[in-house]
Amino acid sequence: MAIEVDMMKKVPVSEQDPKVRAANFEEVCLGYNEEEAKAEATRCLNCKNPKCVDGCPVSINIPGFIEKIKDGDFEAAAGVIGEASSLPAVCGRVCPQEKQCEGQCIRGIKGESVSIGKLERFTADWAREHGIKPVKKAASNGRKVAVVGAGPSGLTCAGDLAKMGYEVTIFEALHKAGGVLVYGIPEFRLPKDKVVAKEIENVESLGVEIKTDYIIGRSETVDELMEREGFEAVYISSGAGLPMFMHIPGEQALGVYSANEYLTRANLMKAYRDDYDTPINKGRKTVVVGGGNVAMDAARTALRLGSEVTVVYRRSEQELPARAEEVHHAKEEGIVFELLTNPVEILEDEEGFVRGIRVIRMELGEPDESGRRRPVEVPGSEYEIECDSVIMALGTTPNPLIPGTTKGLDTTKKKCIVTDEETGATSKDGVFAGGDCATGAATVILAMGAGRKAAKGIDDYLNAR
Amino acid sequence: MYKILSAELLAEKTYRMVVEAPNVAHACEPGQFLIVRAEEESERIALTICDYDRDKDTVTIVFQTIGESSYKIAEKKAGDFFADVVGPLGNPAEYITEPLEEVQKRHYLLVGGGLGTAPVYPQAKWLKEHGVDVDVIIGTKTHDTLIMEQDMIDAVGEDHVFVTTDDGSYKRSGMVTAVIEDLVKNEGRHYDRCVSIGPMIMMKFCVKMTKELGIPTIVSMNPIMVDGTGMCGACRLIVGDEVKFACVDGPEFDGFKVDFDQAMKRMKLYKTEEGRRMLKYEESKQGKNCGCKG
Numbered sequence: 001m002a003i004e005v006d007m008m009k010k011v012p013v014s015e016q017d018p019k020v021r022a023a024n025f026e027e028v029c030l031g032y033n034e035e036e037a038k039a040e041a042t043r044c045l046n047c048k049n050p051k052c053v054d055g056c057p058v059s060i061n062i063p064g065f066i067e068k069i070k071d072g073d074f075e076a077a078a079g080v081i082g083e084a085s086s087l088p089a090v091c092g093r094v095c096p097q098e099k100q101c102e103g104q105c106i107r108g109i110k111g112e113s114v115s116i117g118k119l120e121r122f123t124a125d126w127a128r129e130h131g132i133k134p135v136k137k138a139a140s141n142g143r144k145v146a147v148v149g150a151g152p153s154g155l156t157c158a159g160d161l162a163k164m165g166y167e168v169t170i171f172e173a174l175h176k177a178g179g180v181l182v183y184g185i186p187e188f189r190l191p192k193d194k195v196v197a198k199e200i201e202n203v204e205s206l207g208v209e210i211k212t213d214y215i216i217g218r219s220e221t222v223d224e225l226m227e228r229e230g231f232e233a234v235y236i237s238s239g240a241g242l243p244m245f246m247h248i249p250g251e252q253a254l255g256v257y258s259a260n261e262y263l264t265r266a267n268l269m270k271a272y273r274d275d276y277d278t279p280i281n282k283g284r285k286t287v288v289v290g291g292g293n294v295a296m297d298a299a300r301t302a303l304r305l306g307s308e309v310t311v312v313y314r315r316s317e318q319e320l321p322a323r324a325e326e327v328h329h330a331k332e333e334g335i336v337f338e339l340l341t342n343p344v345e346i347l348e349d350e351e352g353f354v355r356g357i358r359v360i361r362m363e364l365g366e367p368d369e370s371g372r373r374r375p376v377e378v379p380g381s382e383y384e385i386e387c388d389s390v391i392m393a394l395g396t397t398p399n400p401l402i403p404g405t406t407k408g409l410d411t412t413k414k415k416c417i418v419t420d421e422e423t424g425a426t427s428k429d430g431v432f433a434g435g436d437c438a439t440g441a442a443t444v445i446l447a448m449g450a451g452r453k454a455a456k457g458i459d460d461y462l463n464a465r
Numbered sequence: 466m467y468k469i470l471s472a473e474l475l476a477e478k479t480y481r482m483v484v485e486a487p488n489v490a491h492a493c494e495p496g497q498f499l500i501v502r503a504e505e506e507s508e509r510i511a512l513t514i515c516d517y518d519r520d521k522d523t524v525t526i527v528f529q530t531i532g533e534s535s536y537k538i539a540e541k542k543a544g545d546f547f548a549d550v551v552g553p554l555g556n557p558a559e560y561i562t563e564p565l566e567e568v569q570k571r572h573y574l575l576v577g578g579g580l581g582t583a584p585v586y587p588q589a590k591w592l593k594e595h596g597v598d599v600d601v602i603i604g605t606k607t608h609d610t611l612i613m614e615q616d617m618i619d620a621v622g623e624d625h626v627f628v629t630t631d632d633g634s635y636k637r638s639g640m641v642t643a644v645i646e647d648l649v650k651n652e653g654r655h656y657d658r659c660v661s662i663g664p665m666i667m668m669k670f671c672v673k674m675t676k677e678l679g680i681p682t683i684v685s686m687n688p689i690m691v692d693g694t695g696m697c698g699a700c701r702l703i704v705g706d707e708v709k710f711a712c713v714d715g716p717e718f719d720g721f722k723v724d725f726d727q728a729m730k731r732m733k734l735y736k737t738e739e740g741r742r743m744l745k746y747e748e749s750k751q752g753k754n755c756g757c758k759g
Contacts, residue, residue: 173694175502175509175549183696213551215694218497219488242710243698252727258698264691269508276506277534352730399695400713 003039008111011040013118018332022303025187025272028329029093029118034074037122041069043107043114051104052116057449058091058156060084062101062116069119078127081120086159086203087152087181087448089128089195092121094185094293095445096323128198137207141165143462146231148216148402151179152444153237153435155203156451157458162206164459169231171214176268179239180444183268184260186297188304189326192267217401222409226430232465233458235424236417236433237451240441241399245392246289250346255281255354259290259298259393266301283307283389287357289343290393291315293443296326298391299335309335310385314342314362314375340364340375344382346390356386395441406431416440423457424450432458466546470523475612478530479580480539481515486550487522489514494561495587496685496717499524499552500693503537507548510534511690513584514553515613524550527583527612554693555716558588558660559683565595571657573599574648574680576641576671578663579606582613584685585662590620600654602644603628604667608635641667642674649678656680661720665732669725682720686711688728703727 005011014030015021021028032040044066052062061080068077081088097103097117105113145161147154150172158168176182181196190196204210216222216238225231243258245251262280265271271280286302288295291313299309311330313320316339320327331337340362347356361381364373398415410418410427417426417433424432434450436442468485475481489499493514500509516525530539541547560568573592577585582603592599599621605611607630617626629637629644637644641663648654659682661671668684675682688711691697695713702709705722709715 173551174692175551183692213549214488215551215554218553219492239696241695242713245698245701245708247708252701252703252731254731261691261697261699264697269691270506277508277537279508401695 003035005039005042007043007107010043010112010115010118011036013115018329018334021188022333023306025304027191028188029325031125032115032118032122034072034126037069037074037119038072040115040119041066044070045106047106051106052101052114055100055102055104056084057100057445058084058452060101060120065123066114066116066119069123074123074126075130075132077123078132081123084452085448086156087199087444088120089124089199090152090181090190091445091448092117092119092124093190093195094323094443096443098324100445125195128195133202133205137205138163138165140167140207143167144169144229144231145458145462146171146225146229146234147237148222148234149173149179149237149239149435149437150177150200150210150212151237151239151435151447152181153239153447153451154179154235155200156448157235157237157434157455158208158451159203159206160452160455161458162203162208164455166459168208170208170210171216171220172210172212173215173238174268175212177210177212183264184294184297185444186263186267186301187272188300189297215401217405222402222406222428222431232462233430233432235451235454235458236402236426236431236437237435237447238399238402238437240396240436242397243392244394244397246343246394248343248345250348250354251392253346253348253354253390254352255283255388256346256390256392257281259288259294259391260396262298262391263294263301266305272301272305280305281389283387285387286310286389286391287312287343287385287387288391288393289313290395291320291322292393292395293322293326294395295391295393296322296330298393300326300330300333302389302391303333303335307389310338310387311335312338312341312343312357312359312385314340315372316340316364319372338385342375342377343390347384354388354390356384357390358382358384396436398437398440402437414440420457422453423460424454425457425461430461432461466548467550469541469543469545469547471543472541475527476610479527479610479612480530481525481527481583482541483523483525484547484550485522486524486552489524489550489552490517490519490522493517493524493553494557495591496558496561496584497553497555498584498687498693498716499526499550499554500690501526501538501547502549503534503541504548507537508534509549509691509693510538511554511687511693513580515583515586516590517587524552527580529580551693554712556714558591558717560592560597560658568592568595569597571597572655573597574602574645574654574656574659575599576602576604576645576659576661576663578604578641578661578667578671579610580612581661581663581667581685582617585660586613586616586620588660589617593621600625600627600648600656602641602648604641604644604663605630607632611635640670642670645671645674645678649680658683659720660685660717665725665729668720668723669729672720672723672725676721683717684720684723685716686718686723686728687716688731
C-alpha cells in the first residue's frame with residue numbers, strides 16, 4: 001500500500017512504546033522500512049545548490065543518495081554515502097541532524113525538513129542486512145601510518161587512508177574498538193553488536209589493523225612508533241579524558257559518579273546484563289547534572305536500570321545542548337527536567353552515602369562569551385531534591401597521557417592538542433591530531449570530520465616528502 | 466589472549482602468576498600497574514606488577530581473591546589464557562625519572578603491608594640493582610599470611626629485610642609503624658625517603674609515623690578503577706586539597722598530602738554490591754560443580 005505523504009511533514013518513524021522501552025535496553029527508534037524510506041525520499045527537492053551538504057561535516061552527497069532511494073536502488077544509495085562516510089549506520093543514529101544537514105534543508109523553512117538522518121540510517125542498515133561491503137581493499141602503497149584510538153575519528157581517518165593505499169594500524173587502549181561508540185553511547189541508541197561492530201568490521205575489511213589493549217604513551221610512545229616501528233605519520237585521536245566535577249561540598253560522597261564511569265560500566269562493561277560481572281549502583285532516585293547528550297544517555301540508562309530520574313540543568317530548555325530527539329525521548333520515558341536549576345551541595349547520610357542534593361534556581365542574564373544568556377542564581381531560592389545517586393555529566397578535559405609523553409607536541413591552555421583545522425597537523429612533524437583530544441568534548445560527526453581532513457592532510461604531507 | 470605460564474598459591478587467597486604480555490613487559494617500571502580481564506564477561510581488575518622479564522615478554526602478578534572477578538582470575542591454571550592484559554598503567558616511581566646520582570645519595574625505606582609486599586618487591590630490586598641503599602619492612606597478619614620473604618632477601622640481602630607479624634608468630638611482633646620507630650630511634654638507621662604500599666589504613670598510620678620522624682613518604686593508592694587510562698574518573702582522590710586521579714596522576718602520591726579517610730570511605734562503595742555478587746557466586750559454585758558455565 002502506498003504511503004500518503006504530507007510534503008510539509010516527515011514520514012513518521014516507528015519507535016518502541018515509551019512505557020515498554022523505559023524498562024529495556026533495545027533500540028528506541030526502529031527506523032524506516034523500504035516503503036517509508038522511498039516515500040520520505042520524495043520530499044527531497046534535489047536542490048541545485050544543496051545547503052544540506054554544507055551542513056554535513058563529512059560532506060555526504062545528500063541529494064545524491066536520496067535520489068537513489070527514490071529510485072529504489074538502495075545499493076547505489078549506500079555507495080554514494082560510502083564515498084564520504086565510513087560509519088553511516090552510526091551517524092544516521094547519533095548525529096545532531098537538526099543542527100547540521102536537516103537544519104539547512106529548504107523544506108524546513110515552511111514545514112519539516114527532510115528526514116535525512118533516518119534515510120541515512122535506513123540506507124546503511126539495508127546495506128548491512130544485504131551483506132553489501134562499501135569499498136574494495138586498495139592496493140598497498142607500502143607506507144605505514146599509525147592511528148591512536150579506535151573511536152569515530154580514528155576509524156574514519158584510518159578508513160580514508162586505507163582507501164588511498166596506506167598500511168594503517170590503529171592502537172586502542174581499551175579491550176574493544178569503537179571508543180565512545182562502545183563505552184559512551186548506550187545500546188538503546190546505538191546497538192553494539194548489530195551496528196557498531198559491523199561498521200568496525202567494514203573499516204577492517206579495507207585492510208586496517210586494530211590492536212586493542214595497547215596504550216600509546218605507556219606501552220609505547222608516539223616518538224617510538226615513528227623511530228622504531230617505521231610509521232611515517234601518526235594520527236592522534238585519543239578522545240576525551242577525565243570527567244569534570246563541580247567542586248561543591250559532598251562531591252566525594254558515595255553514590256556520586258561521573259557520567260563517564262556510569263556509562264562505561266553500563267555500556268562497555270555491560271553492567272545491565274546479568275551474564276556480566278560488572279557492579280553498578282542501581283539508584284532508586286537518581287539526579288543527573290548537565291544537559292548534553294551524555295547527560296541524556298546517563299539519565300535514560302539509570303531509568304532503564306530501575307531508577308526514578310531527574311535532570312538538573314542550569315540554563316533553560318532552549319539552551320539544552322543535547323540532540324532534540326534525545327530530550328524528546330527522555331521526556332516521553334518519564335524523566336523529570338529541573339531546568340534553570342544548579343546544584344550547590346550534595347548531601348550525605350551518616351555513612352557517607354548520598355541522601356539528596358541541594359540546588360538553587362537560576363535565571364538568565366546577559367549573554368556570555370558563548371553567546372548564550374548566562375545563568376545567574378536567584379537569591380534565597382535553594383531547595384533539596386531527595387536522591388541516592390548523583391551522576392555528573394559536565395564534560396571532560398583531554399587525556400594527559402599522550403601530550404605528557406610526546407616531545408614537541410603543543411597543547412592549549414585547556415590541554416587540547418594544537419592542530420591546523422584544515423589538515424590536522426600538530427606542532428610536531430609527521431604527527432596529526434583531531435577529535436575530542438584537539439577540540440575538547442564534541443560530537444561523533446565532528447570527530448569524524450576531523451579524521452577525514454587529517455587523512456587528506458597526512459596524504460598531502462607524505463606525498464610532499 | 467594472554468597465556469599464563471605459571472600459577473601458584475603463595476598464601477591463603479594469595480596467588481602469583483607469570484603471564485605473557487609483551488606490551489606490558491617491554492615498557493613497565495616499578496610503581497606501575499596493569500589491568501586484567503579474565504574472561505569476556507569479567508570486570509577490568511587493576512593489579513600489581515610484581516616482576517617483569519623483558520627478554521621473555523612476561524610479567525608477574527600477585528593478587529588476592531576478593532570479588533567475583535578476582536576469583537575468576539585465580540581459577541586459571543598454567544597454560545590457560547586471560548582475555549586481556551593491558552598496561553603498564555600509572556606513572557613509574559619518581560626515582561626512575563630522577564638523576565641517578567641524586568637517588569644514590571639517599572637511603573630508602575620500603576614498607577610493604579600484606580599484599581603490598583608484592584609491588585614493593587620490584588622497587589627494592591630496582592633500587593638495589595642501581596646501587597641505592599634500601600631496607601625493606603614486610604608487615605603481615607601472621608606467619609601463614611607472609612609472602613615473598615625469600616624473594617626480598619635475595620633482592621636486597623638478609624640484613625636489610627625486617628619481617629613483622631601482628632600476632633608475633635614470626636620474627637618481629639607488632640605493626641610496621643613500631644618497626645619503623647625501632648629502626649630509626651633504637652637501631653641507628655637513617656632514611657631519606659620512605660615508600661609505603663599496603664592497605665589504606667596501614668599507609669595512613671605509616672605516614673603518621675614517618676611524618677613525625679621527618680621522612681618524606683610516597684604511598685601507592687589503589688582505589689576503584691574502571692578503564693585505568695584516564696577516562697572514568699572513579700579513582701579520584703583528594704591530594705593536598707586537589708582532586709587527583711590515581712590512574713594518570715598516580716598511583717604514587719606524596720603520603721603527607723593524601724586524604725586517607727576520604728579514600729577509605731570511597732572504597733566502601735561497591736562492597737555491598739560486590740558482597741552480594743560474591744555470595745551468589747559462591748552459592749553457584751557449590752550448587753553446580755560440573756565445570757559448565759550454565
